[in-house]
Amino acid sequence: MIAYLQDTVTLNNGVEMPGFGLGLYKVEDGSTVKTAVQAALETGYRLIDTASFYDNEIGVGEAIRESRIARDELFITTKIWNDQQGYENTFKAFELSLEKLGLDYLDLYLIHWPVKGMYKATWQAMEELYQAGKVRAIGVSNFHQHHLENLLEDSKIIPAVNQVEYHPHLTQVPLHEFCNSHHIQLEAWSPLKRGQLIHDPLLESIGEKYGKTAAQVILRWDIQNEVVTIPKSIKPKRINENADVFDFSLTEEEMEQINSLNMNDRSGTNPDSFD
Numbered sequence: 001m002i003a004y005l006q007d008t009v010t011l012n013n014g015v016e017m018p019g020f021g022l023g024l025y026k027v028e029d030g031s032t033v034k035t036a037v038q039a040a041l042e043t044g045y046r047l048i049d050t051a052s053f054y055d056n057e058i059g060v061g062e063a064i065r066e067s068r069i070a071r072d073e074l075f076i077t078t079k080i081w082n083d084q085q086g087y088e089n090t091f092k093a094f095e096l097s098l099e100k101l102g103l104d105y106l107d108l109y110l111i112h113w114p115v116k117g118m119y120k121a122t123w124q125a126m127e128e129l130y131q132a133g134k135v136r137a138i139g140v141s142n143f144h145q146h147h148l149e150n151l152l153e154d155s156k157i158i159p160a161v162n163q164v165e166y167h168p169h170l171t172q173v174p175l176h177e178f179c180n181s182h183h184i185q186l187e188a189w190s191p192l193k194r195g196q197l198i199h200d201p202l203l204e205s206i207g208e209k210y211g212k213t214a215a216q217v218i219l220r221w222d223i224q225n226e227v228v229t230i231p232k233s234i235k236p237k238r239i240n241e242n243a244d245v246f247d248f249s250l251t252e253e254e255m256e257q258i259n260s261l262n263m264n265d266r267s268g269t270n271p272d273s274f275d
Helices: 031-043 057-067 087-101 119-131 145-154 173-181 201-210 214-224 236-242 252-259
Strands: 008-010 016-018 021-023 047-049 075-080 108-111 138-141 161-165 185-189
Touching: 021 031, 031 047, 031 057, 031 236, 057 075, 057 087, 075 087, 087 119, 108 119, 108 161, 119 138, 119 145, 138 145, 145 173, 161 173, 173 185, 201 214, 201 252, 214 236, 214 252
Parallel strands: 021 047, 047 075, 075 108, 108 138, 138 161, 161 185
Antiparallel strands: 008 016
């Protein structure tokens, strides 16, 4: 379990990944995304998560360069979108993301969604990118257990990360256990269920005990469940507030109470039925 903002988890290939970062889902490119990334880096974040689909890789890259933080202190993730998948297309998509970000390498490259009939060929290309040293770790996003089992039948490399929707209404316990058994790090997108959980009475009640918000309680729950988490915000105050979760701990009873909120309810699309 990470103990401070820049603390890391060790991935299955030995790479150290920060356990807490900034998600940039559909944050507008240009000054909006640059302000968010700059605020995060100034707060102490070192994990920045974007994707080709978010269409903000250029601004992310500019913010990184302007920060003047040493490249090896940062952990930059991006993802390959659905219409970019396939063996040959993956190499093109990777180079395009690298160019937009203005980077020489990526820390983590993910398959954004398990496109049927495509993700195995995509993974083969990603394995080659990894073996060529162009990316420090490769992984997947939005993969159910059956997608992972199917991928592992033919893969040479086990995904280092599976980034999925994860919050108290969608605890994904069986998937988490499967990932742990294969040394695949679970990472949470939409940890606050797109804001739908920030007024939950139980979470607010627990937060009052510690002088924290419901959002901070959820992020602390993620940390204690050893799930990497990347809350999205474009507001510097909220970015700083999200990171202020390392000065308290939830009790086992409180963790169980939060676990009991599970409804298997998604704010996003089910990976088995996405378009």
